[in-house]
Amino acid sequence: MSTLFLQHLANGLLDGTYYLLIALGLSLIFSLGGIVNLAHGAFYAVGAYLTVLLGPHIGFGGALFVSPLLVALLGVAFERLLFQRFYRSDPILSLLLTFGLALVAEQTLRMIFGAPPLSYSIPSWLRGQIFLGDFIYSRYRATLLLIAATCVALIWLLLNRTAFGRVVKAGVQNPDMVGALGISLSPYMMTVAGIGIGLAGLAGVLLAPIYSIHPAMGQDIITPAFVVVVIGGLGSFWGVVVAALLVGLVKGATIGLGYPQWATAVIYLMMLLVLLFRPRGLFGERIQRFE
């Protein structure tokens, strides 16, 4: 295997991580509340804009913590005010709601910050490249991978090693039973929405220095993220992780093999195959409510 091919795979892995941060939140919110959050991309954009706004005052390091936190709080507010009214209703209603929200959010960003893209650069302490023989990788991207991997590990621990996670998992499978046991799901849903949306905000912070920051940036990411959720299967943590990395790697390999024009199409092709042969997704669980 040539070094160049390996580099394409490494890049694919990064793409996968980027999808993962968005898709994980989407999947969590859908699994627990049945909300298809089309506004998820907008929260990603808000994360990026907050970085531009806060960066000059508290630095990129500060924005890395503060921006996702603010986005998460915004998410909690939306959950309390809007999402929670739709948990028990037809998913098409929440779809309409979040689609509208996405449009309003994009236009609001345009009104506040203007339509022209804003600039944000990689902070000097994260600039530079990593060389391993012929292999070259951006130091910033390596850091990004590390941060994303840490987040994924923390969320796995939260879901699988804590009492909180046990209630969330039970709530995904059978909310009525959880209610019958005397546990109110409401605070759990609020927290999950906060975490999921905070992750989108984090993706916004991490990508701000390398992508262009413009009001419609959320649209660029929302479709691939949905594809990842569909391929991975609803309700499955590892499904989303595996699907995101798989999509990234397959994309990288397609480019590495010399077919860059197929890089986007191949993602949808994968989704088509999964839908044909495993409609529930690679690791999709049987969720009573959605059967």
Next chain:
Amino acid sequence: MSKDFTLSRRAALGGAVAAGAVIIAKPSVILAQTSDVIRFGHLTPRTGFLGPLGEYGVMAADLAVEEINAAGGVLGRKLEILKEDSVNPQTASTKAERMVERDKVAAIIGEISSASCLTIAQVAQRTKTLYINTGGNSDALRGANCNKYMFHVESQNSMYVKTCGRSLMAQGLVQGKKWFSLTADYAFGHDLLKVAKRFMEGAGGQFAADKLVPTDLTDFSALLLEIRNARPDLVIANLAGNQITNFLKQYSEFGLQFPVGGFGFDTALAWAAGKENFIGTWPVVWHHLIDTPNTKKFVAAFTAKYRKPPENQAWGDYLAVKIFAQSMNELKSTDSAKIIEHWEKGAKFDVMKTREGYFRARDHQMMHEMFTVSGVGAKAPNQWDIFAASPAVPAANESLEVIASTAEENECKMA
């Protein structure tokens, strides 16, 4: 109050609704009555990947109208501008038609997408309404698709290529050199690539690689790795809108050192990339640092109004509105035929550069100076003045036409 004069709330509401319905159904009734204003139609993309540039055009057109009205308007009447998001070629055409038929505009201005320019030009021709293209670069608009009612203040791709090409030749980056080119995979990119190839082959260079890039691509890392392996003498990025920003940011992230250039550019993209990332040699039709009194005046007025300097797209829309108003006032008429005759005879305009510009009769392309800009890096004094510009191209002793396409390269038969 006597009962006879009491108007019930319901009846009042009914009347209001009916009156409203008349206005909605027949706005032309009202508009046609107001003969004390002259209307221009402004169409440009305000959403989508060209939206950010379109917004500058809108701001500049508003400023131009304000200044014209402050100076007495057009033919003693107030100038009004109707602004719409052109969205896509089909919508652009529908909206252009409505502006002409319903709103009776005296002229249409705007656009960035060459495809939308074409559909607006068709409406212009059918309705004999003048249209100035302020942002569509395709050579075909001045060649195979040229038309009597369409004029261009935006430069054609050939002018961009020849301007930047001269600068690259001066830097020794053309003859016997290998180019790695990235081209946005749509009409604009293809047209640009064709012109770029013609230039390159004529000047003794060669393409090491020639990659088409989907317009929705945001991550260039894979291509950057290929560029690194190919070790070209120059990387040419003929990309679209935000893609240039993403490309420049990631080029700097991966620490590649090959010289960079491109044949299509807008200063807003440099600003979005930031002074740390903006590198390379790029052509612009105008920029805010040109040292002429009128540019300084325009930049000061724009900055005072919008708290940021104007972008080159702002120049195009501002100039087009001003040119229309000036010509209509000089001719004391809004008649398209008279204006066409005046312009085709070579009327000169102050285009805020060192030399005056004029529309070339053969293809209606504005003949004017162009510039190349290069990044100055971290030593830039602020977030706007992040580039240094070349002297005007062509040089003072040359004809303005030397950078434009020749009749053989781009034949135009006016219908």
